[in-house]
Amino acid sequence: MFSLLRLWTEDQGEAYAKFLGEDPNLNAYDAKFSFFSSVVTDLDTLPECTEAACCKLNIKNLKGQVRSLANEWKLKFASKLHEAAGAEMRDFLEYIAAMEKKLNRPVRDLLSLQ
Numbered sequence: 001m002f003s004l005l006r007l008w009t010e011d012q013g014e015a016y017a018k019f020l021g022e023d024p025n026l027n028a029y030d031a032k033f034s035f036f037s038s039v040v041t042d043l044d045t046l047p048e049c050t051e052a053a054c055c056k057l058n059i060k061n062l063k064g065q066v067r068s069l070a071n072e073w074k075l076k077f078a079s080k081l082h083e084a085a086g087a088e089m090r091d092f093l094e095y096i097a098a099m100e101k102k103l104n105r106p107v108r109d110l111l112s113l114q
Helices: 003-010 014-019 026-045 060-103
Strands: 049-052 056-060
Touching: 003 026, 003 060, 014 026
Parallel strands: none
Antiparallel strands: 049 056
16 A cells, blocks of 8 residues: 555655665666556456445546556656667767777778777
8 A cells, every 4th residue: 555655645746766776776666667567466356346435435436546646656767768768879879980980090000090
């Protein structure tokens, strides 16, 4: 139940900044995605209707909202991971292009090998 409350009360941007402060690797991202999936799994175990004394509580709509909130969090983290991986890939491709330029220079003498 605590996991549901965290999704509801925490700000996505602040939570992601805090997560980045821990210098996450792919396993940490996988653990986060598993956490979001576990929220949905926990929701599915709850009954849609519960009788409390003379009242019947229907939480079907609430479950749907929390499920969509968990998916929003998952999407936020996935899009940020995608952006970071794209930036790293662009940097790596620039490095490869620079090295390829240096390697393709014609060799005339010993000084040109530097």
